[in-house]
Amino acid sequence: MTTVAEHLVEALVSAGVRRIYGVVGDSLNSIVDAVHHNKKIEWIHVRHEEAGAFAASAEAQLTGTLAVCAGSCGPGNLHLINGLYDAHKSLAPVLAIAAQIPSNEIGTDYFQETHPEQLFQECSHFCQLVATEKQMPRLLQIAMQTAMSRGGVSVLVLPGDVAAAKMSSKDLEHRIFAMRPAIQPCPQDVRRLAELLNDADRVTIFGGAGCAGANREVVRLAEQLKAPIAYSFRGKEFLEHDNPYAAGMTGLLGTESGHYSLERADLVLLLGTDFPYTAWYPKKPKIVQLDVRAEHLGRRSKLDLGLMGDVRSTLEALMPLLKPKKSEKHLKACLDKHQETRKSLERREEMDRKDIALPPEHVTSVLSDVAADDAIFTVDTGMSCVWAARHLRMTSGRRLIGSLNHGSMANAMPQAIGAQMAFPKRQVISMSGDGGFTMLMGDLLTLAQYELPVKLVIYNNSTLGMVKLEMRVAGYEDFGVDVPKTNFAKVAEAVGIRGFRVESSGDLKSSLRGALAHKGPAVVDVVTNPNALALPPKIDSKEVAGYGLYFAKQTLHGRLFESIDELKGNLP
Numbered sequence: 001m002t003t004v005a006e007h008l009v010e011a012l013v014s015a016g017v018r019r020i021y022g023v024v025g026d027s028l029n030s031i032v033d034a035v036h037h038n039k040k041i042e043w044i045h046v047r048h049e050e051a052g053a054f055a056a057s058a059e060a061q062l063t064g065t066l067a068v069c070a071g072s073c074g075p076g077n078l079h080l081i082n083g084l085y086d087a088h089k090s091l092a093p094v095l096a097i098a099a100q101i102p103s104n105e106i107g108t109d110y111f112q113e114t115h116p117e118q119l120f121q122e123c124s125h126f127c128q129l130v131a132t133e134k135q136m137p138r139l140l141q142i143a144m145q146t147a148m149s150r151g152g153v154s155v156l157v158l159p160g161d162v163a164a165a166k167m168s169s170k171d172l173e174h175r176i177f178a179m180r181p182a183i184q185p186c187p188q189d190v191r192r193l194a195e196l197l198n199d200a201d202r203v204t205i206f207g208g209a210g211c212a213g214a215n216r217e218v219v220r221l222a223e224q225l226k227a228p229i230a231y232s233f234r235g236k237e238f239l240e241h242d243n244p245y246a247a248g249m250t251g252l253l254g255t256e257s258g259h260y261s262l263e264r265a266d267l268v269l270l271l272g273t274d275f276p277y278t279a280w281y282p283k284k285p286k287i288v289q290l291d292v293r294a295e296h297l298g299r300r301s302k303l304d305l306g307l308m309g310d311v312r313s314t315l316e317a318l319m320p321l322l323k324p325k326k327s328e329k330h331l332k333a334c335l336d337k338h339q340e341t342r343k344s345l346e347r348r349e350e351m352d353r354k355d356i357a358l359p360p361e362h363v364t365s366v367l368s369d370v371a372a373d374d375a376i377f378t379v380d381t382g383m384s385c386v387w388a389a390r391h392l393r394m395t396s397g398r399r400l401i402g403s404l405n406h407g408s409m410a411n412a413m414p415q416a417i418g419a420q421m422a423f424p425k426r427q428v429i430s431m432s433g434d435g436g437f438t439m440l441m442g443d444l445l446t447l448a449q450y451e452l453p454v455k456l457v458i459y460n461n462s463t464l465g466m467v468k469l470e471m472r473v474a475g476y477e478d479f480g481v482d483v484p485k486t487n488f489a490k491v492a493e494a495v496g497i498r499g500f501r502v503e504s505s506g507d508l509k510s511s512l513r514g515a516l517a518h519k520g521p522a523v524v525d526v527v528t529n530p531n532a533l534a535l536p537p538k539i540d541s542k543e544v545a546g547y548g549l550y551f552a553k554q555t556l557h558g559r560l561f562e563s564i565d566e567l568k569g570n571l572p
């Protein structure tokens with residue numbers, strides 16, 4: 001007779017799961033042992049369970065299939081939580097196994113006792129205690145099916161003794177069903193959408209992560225409607241490439257052209273986006289939203305029409321009902337603005353001879369040039385997001401993920417671990433700040449242990465740069481943001497990983513190339529300008545009143561000033 005743990009592992013293998021990320025603990029022993037004796041699945045020993053959950057989140061986001069992480073009872077699974085929030089908010093199918101104290105001790109305030117059914121409630125769709133072995137086949141099936149069909153996290157809370165128990169029955173044991181139905185709104189609603197689009201003069205499309213796999217359909221729609229396509233950060237990887245209608249991103253990290261395209265429209269069509277920043281939705285145009293999750297319709301902006309449907313199949317149904325637009329005026333205005341914006345970004349990418357520290361824009365642009373056409377980038381929360389959003393160029397083969405909906409630091413390296421595990425032959429590049437990197441730095445050892453050829457680019461500015469900037473913009477004196485000057489190339493070398501230290505522009509390209517060509521893991525520790533500025537596409541009066549004035553004038557002049565006095569001397 002098989003044990004619950006053996007059944008669990010076999011069922012995961014038949015569902016296509018190839019690895020479990022975690023840290024061992026006695027409550028997990030029977031599961032780890034079952035993995036150990038099964039040749040089709042691996043136990044990936046991370047240093048911190050949070051890293052395991054981030055790795056699983058990345059794997060699930062990149063493959064669209066179920067990924068698994070595990071933590072031992074109490075503190076072990078508590079450590080999973082932040083990474084699980086990331087997976088859940090990214091709609092990534094992840095199963096977490098939260099081991100529990102012995103079942104006869106639950107409720108007695110036993111050693112390491114916590115109640116994961118309560119703790120994980122908010123970051124999961126399904127979270128159940130397996131109180132007896134008899135529940136096991138069905139609860140596992142429901143957990144896997146829920147994570148896959150709803151997109152997000154399921155948690156099985158499994159006491160060590162229940163995991164080690166023999167299974168008495170194996171009824172209802174079947175493989176996972178992971179279909180992607182083509183959901184379309186009813187024909188009347190598609191006709192209503194067509195009428196609105198046909199009646200509008202200036203349509204702008206705003207697409208998000210829900211456009212994955214629908215690049216061609218969205219571009220064809222834009223062609224019919226002579227519509228610019230702006231996109232969210234999560235939409236960038238799917239909509240920026242092979243798209244002559246691309247008009248850029250909006251939001252603080254966006255560009256002026258993305259923002260302009262939305263404001264200039266008389267109808268904005270939201271496709272598969274849940275872009276969170278309500279203040280950045282335009283107020284004047286009509287807004288129509290298409291999303292596969294009806295509960296997301298209208299939750300961020302006013303709506304003139306909300307439709308439940310899958311982007312690709314809905315656009316297929318819509319296209320024959322559209323009258324091709326003739327005027328290209330709106331499109332041209334937005335694309336001209338986009339060209340202008342690109343040029344001003346390119347100016348920021350250039351190294352000025354006067355620059356004493358490397359501009360991160362330049363670092364990112366060079367990285368984008370030397371990386372493979374099918375590289376997978378993971379980006380940490382911090383200024384790396386700004387540089388990736390604006391200066392990484394997407395291709396049809398590249399991927400770009402981060403903790404974009406949850407906004408946690410320390411995600412990039414662990415997500416790169418998950419990406420490289422899932423795609424051992426592809427180039428995987430993690431971009432992070434010194435603050436974010438050091439938060440889960442222990443997992444550098446995981447790269448060394450598994451010889452994962454991940455390349456870590458660290459924007460080493462000795463500060464928590466993004467927050468420093470936020471403090472200044474809000475008129476605070478920056479405080480609590482210093483990160484001790486550290487040579488991360490030497491840290492890497494100390495754990496057996498190849499380290500490159502870049503302190504001047506002359507070394508940048510060769511170091512990045514050297515790291516990418518290196519067979520194993522490598523760290524490229526780039527000393528960057530701690531005062532690099534990110535100019536938002538629009539600036540409000542409060543920001544202008546503070547440090548924002550400094551930014552605004554720099555936008556006008558397209559260059560950095562050495563001092564406020566020099567800036568003042570250049571005011572128009």
Ligand SMILES: Cc1cc2nc3c(=O)[nH]c(=O)nc-3n(C[C@H](O)[C@H](O)[C@H](O)COP(=O)(O)OP(=O)(O)OC[C@H]3O[C@@H](n4cnc5c(N)ncnc54)[C@H](O)[C@@H]3O)c2cc1C
Pocket residue numbers: 089090091207208209210211231232233234235249250251252253254271272273274275276290291292293296309310311312381382385403404405406407408
């Ligand atoms: C520091 C930081 C700064 C940021 N600044 C910005 C910024 O300035 N600008 C910006 O854009 N982002 C920014 N982000 C990212 C932002 O927080 C969100 O993650 C992002 O805007 C969400 O993109 P999305 O709407 O495409 O993805 P999600 O929020 O994940 O939404 C995707 C939507 O698509 C739907 N969907 C999925 N599949 C389909 C389908 N097949 N058909 C139809 N619908 C589908 C889903 O139900 C969901 O509603 C920032 C993040 C960080 C960490």
Ligand SMILES: Cc1ncc(C[n+]2csc(CCOP(=O)(O)OP(=O)(O)O)c2C)c(N)n1
Pocket residue numbers: 380381382383384407408409410432433434435436437459461463464465466467483
């Ligand atoms: C876990 C977590 N803690 C704190 C924050 C708040 N926060 C956002 S960005 C940031 C600074 C990031 O600094 P660093 O990683 O050095 O990158 P930089 O902005 O300097 O490039 C902080 C503290 C967060 N998002 N996540």
Ligand SMILES: [Mg+2]
Pocket residue numbers: 433434435459460461462463464465483
């Ligand atoms: Mg930093």
